[in-house]
Amino acid sequence: MHRLRSKSAVFRFRLAALLLCSKCILVPVAAGGIAYSIIIADQKFTLISVGAATLAGVVGILQWLFAERTNCPLCITPVLASRECTKNRHARKLIGSHRLHTALSILLRKSFRCPYCNEPTAVEVRQRHRHPSDSRG
Numbered sequence: 807m808h809r810l811r812s813k814s815a816v817f818r819f820r821l822a823a824l825l826l827c828s829k830c831i832l833v834p835v836a837a838g839g840i841a842y843s844i845i846i847a848d849q850k851f852t853l854i855s856v857g858a859a860t861l862a863g864v865v866g867i868l869q870w871l872f873a874e875r876t877n878c879p880l881c882i883t884p885v886l887a888s889r890e891c892t893k894n895r896h897a898r899k900l901i902g903s904h905r906l907h908t909a910l911s912i913l914l915r916k917s918f919r920c921p922y923c924n925e926p927t928a929v930e931v932r933q934r935h936r937h938p939s940d941s942r943g
Contacts, residue, residue, distance in 0.1 A: 807917070808879040808925060809932035815876075819929050822876050822886045823909035825869035830906060832862035881923040894924035 810816050839855030873886040883891060885908050893904055897919070900907035904921040911918040917928045 808927040809930055810879060810927070811932065813931055816929055816931060818872055819876050819886070819912055822869060822872040823912040825865055825872060826886060826905060826909040827913065829862060829865045829869055830903075832858060832865060836862050878920040878923060878925070879927055880925045881920060883920070883922045885918065885920050885922070889922075891922055893921045896924050897921035 810819065836855055836859035839858060840852065843849075843851040843855050870887070873888075874884055876884050876886040878885050883889065886905055888905070897904055898907050898921075900910060908918045908921060912929050916930070917926060919926050
């Protein structure tokens with residue numbers, strides 16, 4: 807199982823996964839809220855729904871920025887970014903999305919399988935092995 811290079815990479819993966827999941831919740835909630843507020847003609851609820859849609863847009867931009875640097879340690883492809891590259895035939899989907907499955911795996915299992923090369927990766931910093939001749943003293 808592969809591991810990530812640094813603590814900042816672990817942070818980027820977790821934050822990008824959290825932002826992607828938030829976006830997947832905010833967009834339908836905002837769209838449904840706007841539609842419902844138009845039907846019931848409630849101006850206050852419309853403003854709240856438009857605010858949620860604006861928040862979804864901001865979260866989407868932040869997710870896009872962080873996801874660009876979530877590279878698989880083996881194939882160097884950003885696993886949480888929207889790419890049109892060919893996915894591995896064994897890559898799993900959740901509600902039709904490879905990225906959502908990967909994001910939930912990162913958050914819940916603290917590991918994921920790259921949808922492009924299908925190699926498992928633990929979302930933790932890899933240990934540096936020291937050679938016995940590297941001792942300082």
